[in-house]
Amino acid sequence: MSHVRIEGLTKRFAGKPPAIAVDDLSLEIEPGEFIVLLGPSGCGKTTTLRCLAGLETPDEGRISLGDQTVLDAHGKINLPPNKRRIGMVFQSYALWPHMTVRRNIGYPLRTRRVAREQARTRIEEAAELVDCSALLDRYPAQLSGGQQQRVALARGLAAQPDLVLFDEPLSNLDARLRDQVRAQLHELHARLGFTAVFVTHDQSEALALGDRLAIMRAGRIEQLGTPERVFEEPATEYVAGFIGMSNRLPLRRQGEGWGLADQPGTDDPSGAAGQTGTAGQPGATGQAVAHELPVPRSHSEISARLRPDDLRLCPAEEEPPDHGVGLPAEVVDAQFGGRHMDVVVTVAGNRLHARAPLTGKPWARSLSRGQRVTAWFAKDAAIYYDADGVRTATHAPAAAVGA
Numbered sequence: 001m002s003h004v005r006i007e008g009l010t011k012r013f014a015g016k017p018p019a020i021a022v023d024d025l026s027l028e029i030e031p032g033e034f035i036v037l038l039g040p041s042g043c044g045k046t047t048t049l050r051c052l053a054g055l056e057t058p059d060e061g062r063i064s065l066g067d068q069t070v071l072d073a074h075g076k077i078n079l080p081p082n083k084r085r086i087g088m089v090f091q092s093y094a095l096w097p098h099m100t101v102r103r104n105i106g107y108p109l110r111t112r113r114v115a116r117e118q119a120r121t122r123i124e125e126a127a128e129l130v131d132c133s134a135l136l137d138r139y140p141a142q143l144s145g146g147q148q149q150r151v152a153l154a155r156g157l158a159a160q161p162d163l164v165l166f167d168e169p170l171s172n173l174d175a176r177l178r179d180q181v182r183a184q185l186h187e188l189h190a191r192l193g194f195t196a197v198f199v200t201h202d203q204s205e206a207l208a209l210g211d212r213l214a215i216m217r218a219g220r221i222e223q224l225g226t227p228e229r230v231f232e233e234p235a236t237e238y239v240a241g242f243i244g245m246s247n248r249l250p251l252r253r254q255g256e257g258w259g260l261a262d263q264p265g266t267d268d269p270s271g272a273a274g275q276t277g278t279a280g281q282p283g284a285t286g287q288a289v290a291h292e293l294p295v296p297r298s299h300s301e302i303s304a305r306l307r308p309d310d311l312r313l314c315p316a317e318e319e320p321p322d323h324g325v326g327l328p329a330e331v332v333d334a335q336f337g338g339r340h341m342d343v344v345v346t347v348a349g350n351r352l353h354a355r356a357p358l359t360g361k362p363w364a365r366s367l368s369r370g371q372r373v374t375a376w377f378a379k380d381a382a383i384y385y386d387a388d389g390v391r392t393a394t395h396a397p398a399a400a401v402g403a
């Protein structure tokens with residue numbers, strides 16, 4: 001276990017145009033901490049890991065592991081991978097097909113020249129950790145995907161590295177196995193306490209595993225914080241979209257209140273949602289939606305971001321509760337999800353997703369395409385972003401958490 005410090009890390013790739021894969025990235029990782037780098041494809045996650053591992057030559061920056069400087073771009077220090085006490089687990093299990101499980105797990109020990117007897121013990125301990133003791137003499141082709149990935153985990157941990165790097169190690173597993181291996185990894189980390197940097201584009205993996213999350217965008221960290229913090233208070237609209245607030249409503253000041261802003265590129269070709277609504281409300285773009293929102297007066301154009309769980313539906317003729325903002329909506333599709341319905345609606349051309357609970361409220365089960373409903377949300381359940389995508393100063397966070 002060691003303290004990891006990354007300062008001003010920059011990696012460019014030549015090409016037309018040249019790519020800045022990692023852009024002046026700094027991050028400090030506490031001993032034993034599990035850090036998750038979360039972001040879409042191409043944002044620089046793998047390159048950051050490869051720089052940590054010593055597999056790339058960064059253009060700028062310093063990296064230290066414990067009290068050892070492993071990279072100093074100006075001092076021309078860049079220790080090779082086998083001189084860093086780092087373990088790696090990749091998405092493609094990357095097991096050697098011609099080697100038994102035993103030799104695969106032992107591979108990092110051989111590159112580090114660990115003595116034979118000690119290596120034997122380490123291999124058996126590592127296999128035991130991931131329930132693969134019975135598989136030691138098999139070849140990778142004789143293992144299931146889940147078993148292969150557990151062997152890859154054992155290989156990453158066998159040398160008892162100071163730092164373990166994971167590059168989307170669960171992405172190639174089917175859903176059930178992914179949950180299993182994820183739980184096993186979480187438990188292993190709690191037991192062994194290694195320091196980890198785990199890369200994923202999957203928000204639920206990130207929330208489940210991370211002590212802290214770093215949300216990456218174009219080679220930089222857009223927000224760094226605990227899973228709770230990032231989940232409840234995404235600092236920018238980019239982070240909100242990435243952490244499950246998939247619903248976006250563009251709003252504009254209208255007199256003393258707020259109205260729906262024009263939506264270019266409406267995906268509602270019939271225009272039905274933009275015509276006369278129900279309960280006497282016009283459903284058109286520009287309609288008033290709220291008198292007051294918890295947004296400072298200085299903003300005139302904002303977007304509200306909402307999770308599907310926080311977009312509620314009720315029959316068109318019903319009024320939402322007092323604290324709710326009601327919107328005439330039309331159902332596009334409704335899928336049964338067991339205890340809830342996953343419903344797509346349009347609100348003045350904006351396609352929104354609602355997760356409507358069924359327990360105690362079977363009404364949502366009968367929703368069908370073309371049906372007029374009222375979609376509504378509690379003002380404190382939404383987070384409001386300015387035209388630059390930055391969160392507007394707002395109400396006390398406690399209100400948002402409790403809503």
Ligand SMILES: Nc1ncnc2c1ncn2[C@@H]1O[C@H](COP(=O)(O)OP(=O)(O)O)[C@@H](O)[C@H]1O
Pocket residue numbers: 013014015019020021039040041042043044045046047048
């Ligand atoms: N070897 C390479 N040569 C040129 N460009 C690269 C190379 N590796 C990565 N890139 C570019 O760097 C950026 C970040 O890539 P990567 O770190 O793989 O992102 P991620 O792992 O988040 O998907 C991308 O624009 C990618 O095209």
Ligand SMILES: [Mg+2]
Pocket residue numbers: 045046047
């Ligand atoms: Mg990658």
